[in-house]
Amino acid sequence: MSYPYLPKKELGEVPLAGEGATFRSLTEAVARVTENPAPRGWWIAFLSAASFLGVMTIAIGYLFWTGIGVWGNNAPVYWAWDITNFVWWIGIGHAGTLISAVLFLFRQKWRTSINRFAEAMTIFAVICALVFPGIHVGRTWYAYYMLPLPSEMQMWPNFKSPLIWDVFAVSTYATVSTLFWYVGLIPDLATLRDRARNPLRKKIYGALALGWRGANRHWQNYERAYLILAALSTPLVLSVHSVVSFDFATSVLPGWHATIFPPYFVAGAVFSGFAMVMTLMLITRAVYGMRSIVTMKHLELMNKIMLVTGSLVGYAYGMEFFIAWYGGNDYELFCFKNRAFGPYAWAYWTMISCNVISPQLFWFKKLRTSIPVMFVVSITINIGMWFERFVIIVTSLHRDFLPSSWGYFRPTLVDIFTYCGTLGLFFTAFLLFLRWVPMIAIAEVKGVLPESDPHYHPEEAHADHHHAEPVAAEAEE
């Protein structure tokens, strides 16, 4: 008899969790991180992240007090770092749902080791993203105009505008990702509850676990809910960055007005999201000793996805140029020539080398399975993807239709502090997650161990089982 969960050695398959992992060892490895006191490294990282968060608070406070003029945005570059950062963060926030939903529907069982992690990262990245449209509107206290709320002016939003689609897409995405994440957490929170010795801890995790008792009648609905959420999130995740790209694509600005934008943005989002998951996971896995749960196989598969999406993004860059020439529109061609050889050429070529060239290293198995290489490449990709958004936004705007209004955008200190501050917000939230929430989906990883197979019998248990059958039959009478 073949066990569906056992790796097929003839096909070169390796176990999804490291050799010798058992149910108990998994529970221990993941739960003890939240139970033991935080290591000193955690405190150092947390305090530095929290101080960056403080910098963000001050930068935003100053912005509110003084006005948008404290940023480098000015005619003709009305959108700059604010929207760059927004799109960058939202893009990073795509990997989590992709891993948890799309790979779930494709029955890619290796996702179980990394999905919790990636989903948490998604939520925090979306929170960071939401900061920017919230503060860049100038008079932030009027941000509620974005919502269809009855107001004294008796006006409603213009639903034909992609900007309002964006409000709905991003807020739906934030809500659904959070729900998805929480549903996934329920069984693991119950594990923490059942291990808790401190009464307060037991109460808190007990309340969060909602009284979960692992009943199969519950698992049945739970698994169906998970499947439905995955099926809902798959088109959702593709829609979110498509809608973000509509903000640009539906305008008439050369460099933005392109039908290739939705798939191009989605590929870029997945690309940057996987890179961010990789960066964080390499550190966490080493610090917390998760090497038997997140194995080299997982890392290699993720690198392959980065190679694919990186090449897709490279194709899109090439195609934009081709269409600019082939389309015969002078303004479009000028815009792209200006991108590659104009004042922002440095940003453009940074983007190309980080996004298109660096992931090509992953064609080689030796480099794809080297931790230092993948660490450096993952950080390079994140830098490159930030530059991609910067290039798209700023180079298309800074030389508009009227040469007399051409300009050159330079960020101010407040721009820089705000951006670095959101990194602080992200890492603060992420470190709190590592400290208090099971960072690996314990129940899901247990479900892919060979032991979990209903037909799994180690040899001695197998013999015993058949021997005992007649006794059992008697007992039923």
Next chain:
Amino acid sequence: MASSKKKKPFAYLAEFDTTPAVIHAAEKLRDAGYSKFDAHTPFPIHGMDAAMGLSDSKLGLLVFPVAMAGTATAFTMMWWMNGIDYPLVIGGKPPFSLPSMVPIMFELTVLFSAFATVFGMLHLNRLPRHHHPVFNSERFAAATDDKFFISVEADDPKFDLEKTKKVLEGAHCTHLEIVYDDDGQTETIPLGQAEA
């Protein structure tokens, strides 16, 4: 032990060490005609629904109408706000323009369905629930770690202190106890010769 005889037990709680053992036990209970029993496992076991004789989850039936309500809400909102109450002519498009409404109709469909899925799942599972008698067992904490349990409720028409015990012993449980509802008590039942 003598005093607990008068109290009505809530359920038998049998413990198992392996996935195959618990699934065989569920099959035995199903074949013996039990209906009010449940398996408690650290992860969902493939094939357990069939072993327990459960029908398919009803969650989809609950989510679909709510999904349609989401689509309808989005459509009605935009049609009334932009088409009737405050018509805006932008880019020469008609005030009520269906193609531009598609993204928000999609988003609200997904949003409504996600809430229906999560709250529908909790409703079908009768969660959150503050307490449940199986938690009275001290051993039950392992149900979220590495042990497998089967609870057979005393409300089951087939439930009988002696006969049910025999079925569970016959299924090679490694530990067997009775849990009571109100006073947080459990009583361990010594296992017969079928003990592994």
